[in-house]
Amino acid sequence: MLIGCPKEIKPQEFRVGLTPAAAGEVIARGHSVIVETNAGIGAGFTDEDYAAIGATVLDTAEEVFAKADMIVKVKEPQAVERKMLREGQLLFTYLHLAPDPEQTKDLLDSGCTAIAYETVTDRSGGLPLLAPMSEVAGRLAPQVGSWTLQKANGGRGVLMGGVPGVGPAKVVVIGGGVVGTHAAKIAAGMGADVTVLDRSLPRLRYLDDVFGGTFKNQYSTAAATAELITTADMVIGAVLIPGAAAPKLISRDQLSTMKPGAVLVDVAIDQGGCFETSKATTHADPIYDVDGIMHYCVANMPGAVARTSTIALGNATMPFMLALAGKGWKQACADDEHLLNGLNVHAGKLTYAAVGEALGLDYISGADALKI
Numbered sequence: 001m002l003i004g005c006p007k008e009i010k011p012q013e014f015r016v017g018l019t020p021a022a023a024g025e026v027i028a029r030g031h032s033v034i035v036e037t038n039a040g041i042g043a044g045f046t047d048e049d050y051a052a053i054g055a056t057v058l059d060t061a062e063e064v065f066a067k068a069d070m071i072v073k074v075k076e077p078q079a080v081e082r083k084m085l086r087e088g089q090l091l092f093t094y095l096h097l098a099p100d101p102e103q104t105k106d107l108l109d110s111g112c113t114a115i116a117y118e119t120v121t122d123r124s125g126g127l128p129l130l131a132p133m134s135e136v137a138g139r140l141a142p143q144v145g146s147w148t149l150q151k152a153n154g155g156r157g158v159l160m161g162g163v164p165g166v167g168p169a170k171v172v173v174i175g176g177g178v179v180g181t182h183a184a185k186i187a188a189g190m191g192a193d194v195t196v197l198d199r200s201l202p203r204l205r206y207l208d209d210v211f212g213g214t215f216k217n218q219y220s221t222a223a224a225t226a227e228l229i230t231t232a233d234m235v236i237g238a239v240l241i242p243g244a245a246a247p248k249l250i251s252r253d254q255l256s257t258m259k260p261g262a263v264l265v266d267v268a269i270d271q272g273g274c275f276e277t278s279k280a281t282t283h284a285d286p287i288y289d290v291d292g293i294m295h296y297c298v299a300n301m302p303g304a305v306a307r308t309s310t311i312a313l314g315n316a317t318m319p320f321m322l323a324l325a326g327k328g329w330k331q332a333c334a335d336d337e338h339l340l341n342g343l344n345v346h347a348g349k350l351t352y353a354a355v356g357e358a359l360g361l362d363y364i365s366g367a368d369a370l371k372i
């Protein structure tokens, strides 16, 4: 199979879909790799690194899209990239379709087959291709949130760990999955007073067993959230209903109950955001103010630490990419129900229920898509 990796074009996105190490693994199995020039440069990988393992470096994204059987990326294809996708071509990347009707329409119109990293599952009910980036975004959230809390950036002017004689910042994390756990660990490590809310009791039991002495946990209800946000300096939104649009857990009216200059970090923004007042921002202009509450809503947070993120993502995607290249997508998905769960679009049909429900579009099952 000919695997193509274009340079990412989303603003300030420095990750790359294929590391030289991963490219080397597919080439060793008899496949070919084409990479757009400078695709890896933001993550510290040069064209020479790719050429050295036998990949071909091409001058333009157009050439990569025109030639490749499978396109491997990081972020959802941007409008100009969607125009280059074609019928029968395989796209393997993050998609986040539920809050994105335009992208969904373009992918359906293209006739391509699109497998979304964020809905591939594993045997334990986890999301193995979302997890590495959730680990990164979770660990970044208190870092960017504490920067936003600084007075010059519009925040309350509160130091996460306080100092002797002055108490620490209060941090509330809504959603105690991968993002939430990593965010809570780092915030607690910075000395903040941290409470994690989740509505999964097994998850709360796990958090209590493992992190009981490090941060608090509480069952997530509207009432618990309403009470905790009145004293919070920072709220980190980290909920997920896989594939679906994020539920709105803090309304605009509730902002007036919060402390002026408190910070909302909405990591769930890539699924539409879990605060009513969230709108996606970029690394170039990451924060904004609504009613005196600072919002940070960058939808590709891991792009800020592109080298760590690229290597972590590549470690997770590689086995699936090898299966797709080796068997073709149909056989690979027929053999692995967890990879099949990643299928969102095939031959003009939506194949993921939560996306169809979020956008009011018809959908078919992944199993039915295998028959087309």
Ligand SMILES: NC(=O)C1=CN([C@@H]2O[C@H](COP(=O)(O)OP(=O)(O)OC[C@H]3O[C@@H](n4cnc5c(N)ncnc54)[C@H](O)[C@@H]3O)[C@@H](O)[C@H]2O)C=CC1
Pocket (backbone or CB within 6 Å): 118, 127, 130, 131, 133, 134, 135, 137, 174, 175, 176, 177, 178, 179, 180, 197, 198, 199, 200, 203, 220, 238, 239, 240, 241, 246, 247, 249, 266, 267, 268, 269, 270, 271, 298, 299, 300, 301, 302
């Ligand atoms: N902005 C960015 O750059 C990035 C965003 N993300 C996003 O972060 C979000 C979280 O991802 P993960 O932690 O990997 O998901 P996860 O599935 O590991 O955890 C989500 C948690 O939310 C909980 N939850 C669901 N509804 C809830 C509610 N109403 N109240 C409290 N908890 C609730 C679930 O029980 C689960 O424990 C996703 O939307 C993901 O796409 C992930 C990586 C990067």
Ligand SMILES: CC(=O)C(=O)O
Pocket (backbone or CB within 6 Å): 075, 094, 096, 118, 130, 133, 134, 270, 299, 300, 301, 302, 303
């Ligand atoms: C998960 C995701 O969308 C990202 O890493 O950008």
Ligand SMILES: [Mg+2]
Pocket (backbone or CB within 6 Å): 094, 270, 299, 300, 301
């Ligand atoms: Mg994202």
